[in-house]
Amino acid sequence: MVKADNISIRYKIGDFKDIGLKEWVMRHLTHNYHVEEFMAVDGVSFELHKGDMLGIIGSNGAGKSTLLKAITGIMEPSKGCVNTVGNISALLELASGFDGNLTVKENAYLRGAMLGYTRQFMDETYDQIIDFSGLRDFENRPFRQLSSGMQSRLAFSIASLVQPDILILDEVLSVGDGAFQEKSAIKMKEIINSGAITILVSHTLSQIRELCNKFLWLDHGKQVAFGGSLRICDLYEDYLNGKISIEEAINLVKIEKL
DSSP: OEEEEEEEEEEEEEGGGGSOHHHHHHHHHHTOOOEEEEEEEEEEEEEEOTTOEEEEEOOTTSSHHHHHHHHHTSSOOSEEEEEEOSOEEEEOOTTTTOOTTSBHHHHHHHHHHHTTOOHHHHHHHHHHHHHHHTOGGGTTSBGGGSOHHHHHHHHHHHHTSSOOSEEEEESOTTSSOHHHHHHHHHHHHHHHHTTOEEEEEOSOHHHHHHHOSEEEEEETTEEEEEESOTHHHHHHHHHHTTSSOHHHHHHHHHHHTO
16 A cells, blocks of 8 residues: 655755855854745655555656655655555666676666665576576676666666565656567556556556556646546646646646546
8 A cells, every 4th residue: 555645855055055054054143144935845645455556646846856756765755644554665766776897797786785675585586687688798898888778778667576565666667668668567467467556657657558457647747636536637647738737727626536
């Protein structure tokens, strides 16, 4: 289960980020510094159960990745709470956890260790990982020589190796070539059919439509809509195409009870 209850995440921005401690103290005492609060996520609520796949949609800066970090426990909400039941496998930042100077094979073991996999487990499953990623011919090359798409293929292959209760993916299925995207989609369906909860952030709306049964639309941190109707995707597409404003979309969501 994943349950988000009125999640809000606030950032503070201002002068204090670019000054030393001594100067900050002096400005604080004299009230001579400027601080602004920025709500990256503002009042988001939803609930997912076994077998659900949630697609999170929204323009850049909508708060999608920040929300994922709260769900995984990387960030603590300023307000509200997130409850999860089950082990979580998250793939948020594709480049994290890799060393460009190590080989592809060495990086596979490194990422596996960071995810808590034992050496024996990696020995037993390495061939499966490298073959799924399609990087067999590159396994002894330095990781830095791979394209970002190839790097993401390795990261995805490792993350989807075990059967998680909750799998979180941030713009992962939209990278790599068409063949790997199709293979990734098939793997996602296997994970979903096994009963896992999956949360996917993607700008590829067709992918969201095809894979997901729940949809969460965010705009500037606020929740526009959450539910199981593809109508949410239709409205989002109309918004992107300039056919409706965000205010009109919110009203339609209320009228149609999406």
